[in-house]
Amino acid sequence: MPDKNNIRLRFAPSPTGFLHIGSLRTALFDYIIAKKLGGKLILRIEDTDQKREVAGAVESLVKILDWIGIGFDEGPHAGGDYGPYTQTERLDIYKKHADELINKGRAYYCFCSAERLEEVRNKQQTEKQAPRYDRHCRDLSEDEIKKKIACSEKYVIRQKMPLEGKIIVHDELRGDIEFNATELEDHVLIKSNGIPTYQFASVVDDHLMEISHVVRGEEWLPSFPKNILLYQAFGWEPPKFVHLALTLNKGGGKLSKRQGDVAVEDYRAKGYLPEALINFCVLQGWHPKDDNEILTLDEIIKKFEIKDMGTSPAIFDIEKLDFFNGYYIRHKSLDELAEMCRPHLEENLKKTTDDRRQTTDFIKDVVKLEQERLKKLSEISELTEFFFVDKLEYDPTLLIWKKMSAEEVKEKLKEVADVLERIPEEFWTNDSIEEAIKTHIAAKNGQMGEYLWPMRVALTGRKASPSPFDVAEVLGKEDSLKRVKEGMERI
RNA sequence: GGUCCCUUCGUCUAACGGUUAGGACACCAGGUUUUCAUCCUGGUAACAGGGGUCCGACUCCCCUAGGGACUACCA
DSSP, X not given: OOOGGGOEEEEOOOOSSSOBHHHHHHHHHHHHHHHHTTOEEEEOBOOOOGGGOOTTHHHHHHHHHHHHTOOOSBBTTTBOTTOOOBGGXXXXXXXXXXXXXXXXXXXXXXXXXXXXXXXHHHHHHHTTOOOOOOOTTTTOOHHHHHHHHHTTOOOEEEEOOOXXXXXXXXXXXXXXEEEEGGGOOOOEEEOTTSOBOHHHHHHHHHHHTXXXXXXXXXXXXXXXXXXXXXXXXXXOOOOEEEEEOOEEOXXXXXXXXXXXXXXXXXXXXXXXXXXXXXXXXXXXXXXXXXXXXXXXXXXXHHHOOGGGBOXXXXXXXXXXXXXXXXXXXXXXXXXXXXXXXXXXXXHHHHHOXXXXXXXXXXXXXXXXXXGGGOSXXXXXXXXXXXXXXXXXXXXXXGGOOTTOOHHHXXXXXXXXXXXXXXXXXXXXXXXXXXXXXXXXHHHTTOOHHHHHHHHHHHHHSSSSOSOHHHHHHHHOXXXXXXXXXXXXHHO
16 A cells, blocks of 8 residues: 555646646546545646746636636645745756756757757658757767857757667556657757756656656657656656546547637536536546446545546547536536526526516526526526516417417417416415316316417417426416416417 | 557447446437426447457457557747
């Protein structure tokens, strides 16, 4: 058993604006593993590419993850003993470690210009060779280096790769992976502006922050051997690595904006619940032993095992997300659901002049009737519009049930109105309305549909809606009668 | 092009080398029902292909094919 106190995972996003749904999945697995192993979760901001940085990104990142239910034990916002947690605030640390590698002969100064690199690359490409740095500056003499630095020539620091041999790295899911040293490039560790690359900063930070498990996307697999070599160059023990299989869009490519929403914020705005997002994302790459796929975060943590994770890429199937979302909506308490629906009902609230229909009680009544139909909270607006408008707009022929004539429809509505009229206000409940109407239908030897269909359409103006008895109760006696009578006039 | 990863129903996935290849979403059918939805019951549907190893292969090995990632002074 590992020492639980030494379990430390990190989520290390770049502050580029919004949280990608794929990153959410990574953060989720980080969180789950940290909790499962009784460890800590650290937020580290990888802002070494200043060109892509977006202001306020860190705050929104923390906010949306908090909404999901993922909190951090350490981070730029939470503090901790391993800070700073923002990479551009650690530049002196990286500089010190880069110097150490230079002194050890595991890294070197490179003065090549962007133009020269470009030339080399072009030549390699026309000769059908793999484009790679030609190691031009790898063996400069001390004097040459000193002279160039004295002339304040711009330089980068590159990692000195072994020229031959095999590098074997270990992924917790895939096992050992073998790379040929000859395939590895002397990549840049410190850029000419003094800022480290991801490759360097993440290794230094993971070590210094005592990260025990690096959970990251599969796209990092190709640079994995470079990372391990870096650990070896420093003489550090590398953490465990878990490379998550990628999430793909329906076409099989990388999940991108063009095929739909990728920002978690977008899903939130559309009315997806954290529970659904969590449940859906975790099933992309992990499966519970007992096949029970409906799981809360706590249950997931309980059942989770790293070894049960898969290695093949998963296509993002929005229909399954919708299923989970509908499921969790149906299982919400009415109070909670009504509260969550409220922001989505603003448009409807503007449509009514009746104060009663602005109340929380009315909203609850309305939401209750649509709860089982909702797949996303945003749908509540369209679904319940008829409750709020003062006058319904609909095609009168909709009132006709099967082969009934307009006259028959009118007659049935008249009878419905008469029955409703006789129900006292204080008995105006769905049950008593239903009893009264059904008693009448039985007495008339009629069919349910020939009464209930026109009644429902008159009350809602739609061909699909909740039960007319429920709608009538929520609408109230006065408005229900008004709508039924309006129906009679229209047909 | 090169390197690496991946390959079970349409999709997400399960299956100590021995199962009628299981579950979930979606879909279809039936039931409940005034409509839609919910709910219940049932159904269609998969081991990429080819070689081995083995008494026996979805499972192990090799090859082929397909998909993906990477190949920046981006992460």
